[in-house]
Amino acid sequence: MTIDDPAPTESYPESYFVLGVDEAGRGPVLGPMVYSAFYLPHDLHHSLLARDYNFNDSKVLTPGVRANLMRLLCTPGTPLFESCGWATKLLSARDISSGMMRPGAGVYNLNAQAMDATVELIREIVEGRKVDIREVYIDTIGNPATYQQKLERIFPSLKITVAKKADSLYPCVSAASVAAKVTRDVALELCHEDIVKAQQFDDPSQATSTESWGSGYPSDSKCVGWLRRNMDPIFGWGNECRFSWGTSKEMLEMKGGVKVDWPPDDENTQLRDFLLTSSEAPKGTNQELRDWFGQKTTEVL
Secondary structure, eight states: OEEEOOOOGGGOTTOOEEEEEEEEOSSOSBSOEEEEEEEEEGGGIIIIIIIITOOSOGGGSOHHHHHHHHHHHTSTTSHHHHHOEEEEEEEOHHHHHHHHTOSGGGOOOHHHHHHHHHHHHHHIIIIISOOOEEEEEEEOSSOHHHHHHHHHHHOTTSEEEEETTGGGTOHHHHHHHHHHHHHHHHHHHHHHHHHHHHHHHHOTTOOOOTTTTTTSOTTOHHHHHHHHHTOBTTTBOOTTBOTTSHHHHHHHHHTTOOOOOOOOOOTTOOHHHHHHOOTTSOSSHHHHHHHHHHHHHHHHO
16 A cells, blocks of 8 residues: 655646655564555755754654654645655565565565555656655665665666664654654554454453554564464464464464464465365364355256
């Protein structure tokens, strides 16, 4: 899912733009990973972001300060709103897990997912919005030189700089980091509210605070406690959880999860064969279910 705002390019027809990219939520076991791209006219890069609004290092900003900066960015009439543009892409916990847990050589690891999100955001702004981006600054994934070379091959016309701790070096990356962090915080809060509502619907006596699962990081005792209290022995958790994380895997294996064996798929086996072939299977609940599906399938066919 991608969230964005209108491009401010019409107000600066003679200026080229710089763009920063950063993420939030790479390490948590709960919630999405959010990538954000932030851009503005190059001559405002340091004066507006660093001097006027103190976008220097998003990690040293409190959640309240980050939320206020995001509010200003989204408020018409403010310098940030009028001069800057941004976009975020959310990679859900389910999508992250399904990619990382693909069988065999089809694994879609987190670095590859992160790079694809970065490329998609840049492409949307440069090609989709037609913004005159010339300089791009990105917080690295792995080795900065290798990552930069990959991006330069995709975007040969852009001057790309990839660096460690880029959000403390380039204000546009710090601003992208703020947008990503606030977006993830809101997404995590809304997700938790939905879960609490569902729990209270099933059992009105349940009451859980909005902070009960903490930050979503495995190092957070609130997060680990929430996972333990809310683990279903068969299904584990819902779409809010990254099942590819060691924290969730170990909890399912060591804390009472039911072991399920998945037989290898036979490429020649058809669904209709499974539903209608029943002569060798013992009678019982599973066989009755198979017969029921077989009858219904036969009736439809």
